[in-house]
Amino acid sequence: MKSLLCLTAMCIMLSVCSGFCFRDTLKMKTVDGKSVMPDECIDVFDESRHPIGSVWNSAECMRCSCGTDGMECCARYGGTATLQGCRGIVDPETCEHKFFEDDDPTKPCLSSAS
Structure with a gap:
């Protein structure tokens, strides 16, 4: 108990x-x-x-x-990460933030495209 x-x-x-x-x-x-x-x-x-x-x-x-x-x-992760136009989740396997487009949650956001 x-x-x-x-x-x-x-x-x-x-x-x-x-x-x-x-x-x-x-x-x-x-x-x-x-x-x-x-x-x-x-x-x-x-x-x-x-x-x-x-x-x-x-x-x-x-x-x-x-x-x-x-x-x-x-x-292992601290705080909440945000990326404009994307929805962030914490991947339970890697414990890292992953981002998906707000309009299509199956499509990953490309955050490192510079």
Whole structure:
């Protein structure tokens, strides 16, 4: 239930903010009756496991890193990009802005034609 509440709060933050970071601290585990620090971080978006010292891109366009003090993720894109006569979207695979003509959303805008 606590995880669901945290995930809901993160989704609200993502919809309100154009660029942001968050941290998730590592929590002690009990192994054979002893408390031990985990040796990995668990991605809050897809629950994949990542060893301490690793850096990865999440499926939610976040750049995440795992350290001895926890996991930190930051949005890979910042702000909203605009191009006159075009509609901008963030490509979920590359996490980059792509532009399409307002009149024909299937036709890409040629922004670099100089």
